[in-house]
Amino acid sequence: xxxxxxxxxxxxxxxxxxALADMSKGRMLVCQAGVFILIxxxxxxxxxxxxxxxxxxxxxxxxxxxxxxxISGFIFPHLWVTFYETVAGFVLGSLIGVMLGIxxxxxxxxxxxLNPFLFAFYALPxxxxxxxxxxxxGLGLQSKIALATVIVFFLxxxxxxxxxxxxxxxxxxxxxxxxxRRHQVLLHVVIPSAMSWIFAGLKISVPYALIGAIVxxxxxxxxxxxxxxxxxxxxxxxxxxxxxxxVIGLLAIALNHLVEIAQVRQERxxxxxx
Amino acid sequence: xIELRGLHKTxxxxxxxxxxxxxxxxxxxxxxxxxxxxxxxxxKSTLLHMIAGLYEPSSGEVIYNGRPVVSxxxxxxYMTQKDTLLPWQTVRDNVxxxxxxxxxxxAERHRAAAEILGRVGLDGFETRYPSELSGGxxxxxxxxxxxxxxxxxxxxxxxxxxxxxxxxxxMHELLLRLxxxxxxxxxxxxxxxxxxxxxxxxxxxxxxxxxxxxxxxxVDLPRPRxxxxxxxxxxxxxxxxxxxxxxxxxxxxxxx
Numbered sequence: 053x054x055x056x057x058x059x060x061x062x063x064x065x066x067x068x069x070x071a072l073a074d075m076s077k078g079r080m081l082v083c084q085a086g087v088f089i090l091i092x093x094x095x096x097x098x099x100x101x102x103x104x105x106x107x108x109x110x111x112x113x114x115x116x117x118x119x120x121x122x123i124s125g126f127i128f129p130h131l132w133v134t135f136y137e138t139v140a141g142f143v144l145g146s147l148i149g150v151m152l153g154i155x156x157x158x159x160x161x162x163x164x165x166l167n168p169f170l171f172a173f174y175a176l177p178x179x180x181x182x183x184x185x186x187x188x189x190g191l192g193l194q195s196k197i198a199l200a201t202v203i204v205f206f207l208x209x210x211x212x213x214x215x216x217x218x219x220x221x222x223x224x225x226x227x228x229x230x231x232x233r234r235h236q237v238l239l240h241v242v243i244p245s246a247m248s249w250i251f252a253g254l255k256i257s258v259p260y261a262l263i264g265a266i267v268x269x270x271x272x273x274x275x276x277x278x279x280x281x282x283x284x285x286x287x288x289x290x291x292x293x294x295x296x297x298x299v300i301g302l303l304a305i306a307l308n309h310l311v312e313i314a315q316v317r318q319e320r321x322x323x324x325x326x
Numbered sequence: 327x328i329e330l331r332g333l334h335k336t337x338x339x340x341x342x343x344x345x346x347x348x349x350x351x352x353x354x355x356x357x358x359x360x361x362x363x364x365x366x367x368x369x370k371s372t373l374l375h376m377i378a379g380l381y382e383p384s385s386g387e388v389i390y391n392g393r394p395v396v397s398x399x400x401x402x403x404y405m406t407q408k409d410t411l412l413p414w415q416t417v418r419d420n421v422x423x424x425x426x427x428x429x430x431x432x433a434e435r436h437r438a439a440a441e442i443l444g445r446v447g448l449d450g451f452e453t454r455y456p457s458e459l460s461g462g463x464x465x466x467x468x469x470x471x472x473x474x475x476x477x478x479x480x481x482x483x484x485x486x487x488x489x490x491x492x493x494x495x496x497m498h499e500l501l502l503r504l505x506x507x508x509x510x511x512x513x514x515x516x517x518x519x520x521x522x523x524x525x526x527x528x529x530x531x532x533x534x535x536x537x538x539x540x541x542x543x544x545v546d547l548p549r550p551r552x553x554x555x556x557x558x559x560x561x562x563x564x565x566x567x568x569x570x571x572x573x574x575x576x577x578x579x580x581x582x
Contacts, residue, residue, distance in 0.1 A: 222406055222410050225378070229400060
């Protein structure tokens with residue numbers, strides 16, 4: 053309540069309706085569930101009435117199919133394969149990306165020398181490498197891991213490189229004046245400072261690792277969720293396609309969540325700063 | 327011993343070069359406190375950067391203990407105008423960083439950090455992050471870091487600028503006390519003439535850019551000095567007036 057400075061009296065209380073955007077978390081969750089159900093209902097109703105069931109299937113069938121796959125265990129080997137490829141590609145790509153990013157960020161000569169080549173590669177849509185990678189690494193998991201690795205590498209590399217370049221020179225100078233050795237400057241200043249950039253890179257690259265794995269499977273595979281989508285599509289099994297898409301979506305959400313947890317742990321100093 | 331010989335520094339800013347420092351010759355005796363004073367942006371910080379070996383002079387040279395400074399000068403501790411605490415480390419870890427780099431044991435450096443933080447009035451803030459501190463507190467933490475690792479020479483760039491009057495006096499006293507114990511060489515950049523005279527053996531007045539020395543005034547006030555009351559002595563006033571006469575011209579010219 054505000055006090056009127058001139059008269060010293062209380063200004064009349066203005067009763068304001070709380071803004072919709074400020075509603076509590078629990079209520080918002082209920083509303084979101086409502087939207088979700090509404091979408092499913094529209095889909096269910098439209099199916100077979102507005103659009104043929106053949107093209108869009110319907111939520112009930114998709115749900116049934118998911119249930120069957122879970123009971124029979126049919127989906128799990130495929131899910132595991134895709135998960136494995138994604139994580140392996142993500143880990144490999146990030147490791148190489150972070151290391152090379154830090155190295156080139158620090159080594160000015162090498163970064164100037166290699167810059168045009170890296171940029172040319174960066175501009176290239178990495179998905180186009182898929183056939184080549186299948187040729188090199190075969191139909192197995194390796195070719196998918198390789199594709200995910202290449203995609204993740206460039207995203208993480210560029211973020212790390214930029215992060216290292218953004219490090220405050222005054223901070224580096226201060227620590228060097230304290231007789232810090234090269235690796236100490238790296239450990240205490242450069243890497244922590246670049247950490248938020250690195251994490252941004254890691255975070256955006258998670259869905260791309262999944263894209264790499266799935267695209268690899270779409271092109272040539274006999275296992276995995278991408279392979280499954282491809283096969284269901286070829287069989288005109290729309291219900292199956294939707295069911296696999298749901299599984300892929302859930303996998304993507306789970307992976308994103310893992311990165312977020314890691315980041316919150318990493319950056320306590322930033323979270324406490326307001 | 328710090329010797330500046332015919333020091334010039336020119337920066338390439340855009341199309342035209344900016345001359346920051348012009349023909350500076352200065353000898354700082356070991357264990358003495360020398361203040362550099364002059365209008366803002368007159369190249370005082372540039373001078374400190376060159377002594378620390380962070381900038382290369384355009385011509386002339388910096389001699390430190392008989393050797394020319396050609397790379398980072400690790401004998402000096404440099405407290406820059408901007409506080410350079412590491413945001414991802416707690417106040418304690420920041421203050422203890424030099425000891426950590428030197429390989430000191432954790433318990434020992436934490437104990438030493440806690441003690442020095444107490445002396446700059448930051449007890450209880452050991453586990454906070456710099457972003458949780460006010461500007462003045464961050465300055466004090468940066469000062470504590472330097473006081474703890476005790477380099478041979480202190481380069482202080484307006485270290486007490488953001489502090490209130492009482493705290494400033496307390497910091498002056500702390501600095502003089504530690505200086506008496508360890509006898510460092512201290513080079514201090516300041517805008518505060520009273521501060522400069524109170525602390526220093528010599529006050530060097532620089533002109534506005536490009537920076538030259540126009541007055542090198544000895545401060546022959548007896549030590550130990552009472553940081554609060556020394557300013558009320560007649561000798562202090564004489565020195566103050568003499569310096570101010572020169573400095574005023576520089577400030578006036580700057581305003582025109």
